[in-house]
Amino acid sequence: MTNQPNSLLLTKTNISSPYKVVGLIGVCGLAGTVWLGLFVTPPDQFMGNLVRLVYLHPPVAWVAFLAFGITALASSLYLWKRTRSLVWDRLAGASGEVGVVFTGLTLASGMIWGRPTWGVWWTWDPLLTSTALLFLLYVGYLVLRTTSLDPNVRAKRSAVAAIIAVIDVPIVHFSVLWWRSLHQPPTVLDPTLTPHIHGEMAWTLLLGFVSMTLIYVWMTAVKYRSLVMGDRIESVWLDAALSERRAESLVGNP
């Protein structure tokens, strides 16, 4: 009985090669971003070498927002009866989990940047506070996904939670503008869509954005596959338990 799930794990958990290629390109791009950011691009006139964090912090934050956007989109597709499928529920869950990881990285990289800039690891800046709340909001979403409800009921409730949570995402972004804070204005685009970064710095930042996005795609694909396998194992164990009970009842009532 126990061999069935293990054999499934051994044969089906390998992530397909296109995603491996995407992941590899993403990691290479990230390595290139680090090299360009540390050794090729110049220091900033005002921030000095601290500016080099700009090649990592905004791309990580972008992926967090992208992940939560995909979670909301997939959740909407699950809730819409015409497109209802556990595929969308799993995509929402996978993307949400990756989003939580990247939100955590956004907070960590922001704190590392904030310490020399503001003199403190943490300040009650609205953007920092809102990002921390967003992190907790999606941790709650992930916990909701682990509850012992029927898979379809759990998927519906998780989808509703994801859609409500995504309402918070634009508030996080625009809170910089709403609550005028310590936080510097958006580096890449301001509300008039005018870029504030040029030349090799802009290209390095662009490479950072593309690499992080590819890494997100790869991580989400890996997590999606693990969710599929988790569901399969559950169903295999259930079938095995049912077979065992049937066999027991046959022995008891020949």
Added chain:
Amino acid sequence: MFRDALVIATKDLKIEIRSKVVTYQIIPLGLAVVLFFGISLNGSPDLLEKTGGGLYWIALLFTSLLAVSRSAAIESEDRAGEGLTLAGVDPAGMFLGKTLAVFAELTFVGILVGGALLLAFHLRLVGMPVLIVSGLLGIVGLASAGTIYGGLAGSTNIKDTILPLLYFPVVSPVVLAATRAWELSLGGHAGQSGVWVRILFVFALIYCVVGIIFYERILEI
């Protein structure tokens, strides 16, 4: 929808009045929070006066968690919610009714906790229109979001621990805006609190609309 909402609100309020949960559990919790804030801030009159608005909303947030949790428990006990759905009660009406009941309870608790805060923290009541409007809008936000998340967490194996984790972050904008509006108002600058009152209105509206649209999905089994 509105008739169903009134029926559900009346039902929930009758259950709460009979069970005396508001009287014996929710109000004492609000008063205890006020008392412990005073102790933790060393009874400093200046500090208590400055932070009074924020402390009021934290006290209300904690009490709202109990009210919302109770409201969800009413429907999950003996699968009463499923019974209402099978009886043909409009899900949007059910959401509005439960929100209305929680709103009524929290308004009552809010008046009592606010009175205790005025007495204990020596606050001066100034800018009453802003206090009332932002207070009512904030409570609508707490009640509507709480009803949604109470429904999401209801009948799960970890409902008691998951509800605060889901509910607190989502109502943080309501608490933030209400706190700012109250601080400005109590500080004699009620005229500057317009933006916070508008944020409270927008959030209350969003949570109510989301609840009306999605409560049916939350109740589906």
